[in-house]
Amino acid sequence: MSKENNTEFKEAITLHQKGINGDKKAAEKAFKQLKELKLMNHNDPLIEAYYGSASALVARDHANLMEKTNYAKRGMKALDHAVTKDSSNMEIRMLRGNVAFRLPEMHFKRTSTAIEDFLYLIAAYEKEKGKGTITKDQYEDILFKLGKAYKNSNEDQKAKDVWTKLSSKNPKYKKQIEKG
Structure with a gap:
């Protein structure tokens, strides 16, 4: 990851945290920034994990049920892929565990992942x-x-x-x- 991308990544993580704390606009902005970073750094599992978590935050806040489901599924897919790439990364495991924990079991069947x-x-x-x-x-x-x-x-x-x-x-x- 380049120095410029590292600054953008840190900013996206800050926005992500604000999104976790309930700031819907920050969650949306984090998702967009992480999506761009993911495209530029497609082999970076940590970026992919944060992208997946940000996608789940967007899902949480979305009004449309179909879109909510799509964002959540996209997020879990990215998180699973990140864990596959770097299964010993604690930060990635923390992100995936927390997202899986918060998804409704009835619809997503992810409690076992958490x-x-x-x-x-x-x-x-x-x-x-x-x-x-x-x-x-x-x-x-x-x-x-x-x-x-x-x-x-x-x-x-x-x-x-x-x-x-x-x-x-x-x-x-x-x-x-x-x-x-």
């Missing part, structure tokens, strides 16, 4: 003993989402086990877990 990515991220964090790319807060959030994904998959015992582990690490999650 579980796979969350398990991968948890194992990496525990192996690195918290000294890697995942922060303690992110680790705890992933544990919470993994429990919720298990619960959504009717794997109640696994959800309970994960949430017991989380509660022992950070009691602040107890109320959220009770809502489950």
Whole structure:
């Protein structure tokens, strides 16, 4: 990636984060910038992953159900492709896991993908003993989402086990877990 593209990529990631936080215009702009960057850097899995996530953000905000579905499918396809290209990249796994987690299971059947990515991220964090790319807060959030994904998959015992582990690490999650 050229220096100019790197600046554009950083700007797109900033817009992407604003989109995650609910800014619809930022999500749309991030999607457009990442689409251009993807065309210029077609072999970069991280750009492809952010493009996929931005596509899912556009889907979240779209009014037309057909377009919403198309953007979401396009996003997951890009995220899957990025993981295929670089399966050990934590950032890519985090993006795909979070998008898969938020998609309605009834329509997309992606909870198992979220579980796979969350398990991968948890194992990496525990192996690195918290000294890697995942922060303690992110680790705890992933544990919470993994429990919720298990619960959504009717794997109640696994959800309970994960949430017991989380509660022992950070009691602040107890109320959220009770809502489950």
